Amino acid sequence: MKKYNIIKLLTATAAALFMTACSWVKEPAPGVTELEDYFVSGQACINNVTANYVPLVWEFQSTYYSEWFIGDVMSDDAIKGGQNVSDMSQAYELENFKSNADNEIAYDFYGAQYQGIARCNLSLTYIPDVACDSVMTQSVKDRLIGECYFLRAYYYFRLVRAFGGVPLTLQVENSDERWAMPRETTENVYKQIISDLTEAERLLWNKSEYASEDLGRATKGAAQAMLMKAYLYQGKYTEAEQWGAKFLLDQESEYSLTPNFADNFTLAGENNCESVFEFQYANESTSDYGTGNGSTRGTFTTILTRSRATNMGDEGWGFNKPTQNLYNEYEENDPRRDATIMSLQGEYASENDIYLGNSYLNRKSGMYNADGSGYTYKIAHASRGVLNNKQIRLADVLLMYAEACEENGNTIGAEDALERVRARARANAPEGAINPLPEYPNYTIKINGVEKTPTLKEAIRHERRMELAMEGHRWFDLCRWGVAVEVMNAYRETETPEARAEMSEMRPFQTLLPIPHKQILLNSALTQNPEY
Incomplete structure (x- = not known):
């Protein structure tokens, strides 16, 4: 999806969308006549579906709420x-x-997902009845509908793994219906996610079938990967392995690991051969800082995570700092450590970057310049960057498949998928490194400072952490594995004294976020998660 075109198309549909889908809790039901007047052409349908992607990239309303x-x-x-x-x-x-x-x-994260869902429901209500034309052939129409099913599933997936069971709305709701909508069970939300993704997989195109200006739209491969992921999160490993195997067979010619791991996190690496699905950000020079949802074009993540010092270029705010615990788990000569974590030394060290004894920076989200050789991304203006956010990479798919195989006793499948990921990292090891990143099981790993020879399950979980660190996966992995309380309370003891003094012991109910109180006040049927 060409970055400029996303914004241009959104602008063309903004007036129609705002009154129908921009607020889950505030806007009244739309007038039928206005909507029927809008959905009259193929181009209008394309514009409408393009706008359905936009809440995925929102990061600021009452506060910053990047996932x-x-x-x-x-x-x-x-x-x-x-x-x-x-x-x-x-x-x-x-x-x-x-x-x-x-x-x-x-609160902001919860609301943004429902705004995306409302947009998808609008599209799925009206687009099926729009006649095909020279712009929207039947194939394009099917694809657009598939995109809506994929996106609705994606929004619900983001909700259910963070909050548990949530209200399910699958149509354009009127105001009264919105105020009294009970939560569905987690199981039923996942059933709907699977249903939507299955329909999306049937209708969507492969990545290679899209024109270059449409790269970034949902694909058949993305739907297959998400089906595996949704089953994995439910502990349904047979189905997860089946969808993983289907992805690896059907998409063999569509995706490949980049030779250089770090290339996934540069501007030149956007929508590359390894990217299965990524959020698209725009190079937009007009500042809209503080205007909230609906105005996002670039990403706040760049400035949020860059160095607070000026001795590497433009100053940032220094959030999302990699931990010493993460740094220590990388094996010797693993090149992914330095591609993920920036350790400030010498002329680049600054007291401004020390937070509770930690001076590391997240290199993946904004520390490279355009050619990958420097220290910091430039931003288009005072608050926004342009780097896309990779949500699903082939390496992630391989490790999910390895996990499903291991759970099902398919040791060969698990080890093969694990080795594909380690082999790429091994090939990137420093010149002269002796036996870097050996094949499983010929190595040891450190967990909270304790060195051990890993089981296959432990090796796969270790590899997910090393490969996907600082990409927003770790917390959700710990929760779905059922080890979050154990891991987080053990981790607390490894932190700096300054950080440890701020930390509370984690309790089991905290694997889910609280349902926002403001939403409960607005929805009389909405109940809170236990113990909040």
Whole structure:
């Protein structure tokens, strides 16, 4: 999806969309006549579906709510960072298990997903009845509908893994229906996700069938990968392995691992051969800082995670700092460590980058310049960057498949998929490194400072952490594995004294975020997660 065109097409449909889908809790039901007047051409349908992607990239409303505040900062991979513990206090609460139902990150994140769902419901209600034309052939129409099913499933997936069971709305709702919608069970939400993804997989195109200006749209491969992921999160390993095998067979010619791991996190590596699905950000020079949802074009993540010092170029805010615990788990000569974690030394060291004894920076999200050789991405203006956010990479798919195979006793399949990921990292090892990253099981790993020979399950989980660190996966992995409490409380003991003094013990109920209190006030049928 060409970055400029996304914004241009969104602008063309903004007036129609705003009154129908921009607020889950505020806007009245749309007038039928207005909508029927809008959905009259293939181009209008294309514009409408393009706008359905936009809530995925929103990161700011009442506060910043990028998903990595949950996926990274709540885990043992990252510490909040910033100027001090009061900087982004909402993230501090999440990180240290002190949050309640008034947490603004949880509130904004929850609302954004439902805005995306409402947009998809609108499209799925009206587009099937629009006649095909020279712009929207039947094949394009089917694909557009498939994109909507994929996106609705993706929004619900983001909700269910963070909050548990949530209200399911599958049509354009009127105002009265919105105010009294009970939560569905987690099981039923996943059933709907599977249903939507199955329909999406049937209708979507392969990545190679898209024109270059449409790269970034949902694909058949993305739907297959998400089907595997959705089954994996439910512990349904037979189905997960089946969908993983189907992806690897059907998509063999569509995706490949980049020769250089670090190339996935440069501007030149956007929508590359390894990318299965990524959020598209725009190079837009007009500042819209503080205007909230609906105005996002670039990403806040770049400035949020860059160095707070000026001695590497433009100053940032220093959030999402990799932990010493993460740094220590990398094996000797693993090139992914330095491609993930920037350790500031010499002329680049600055007291401004020290937060509770931690001076590391997240290199993946904004530390490279355009050619990958420098220290910091430039941003288009005072608050926005242009780097896309990779949500699903082939390496992630391989490791999910390895996990499903291991759970099913398919040792050969698990080891083969694991080795594909390690082999790429091995090939990137420093010149002269002796026996870097050996094949399983010929190596040891360190977990919380304890060195051991891993079981296959432990090796796969270790590899996920090393390969996908700082990409927003870790917290959700720990929760679905059922080890979050054990891991997080053990991790706390490895932190700096300054950080440890701020941390609370994690309790089992905190694997789910609280349902936002403001939503409960608006929805009389909505109930809170236990113990919040």
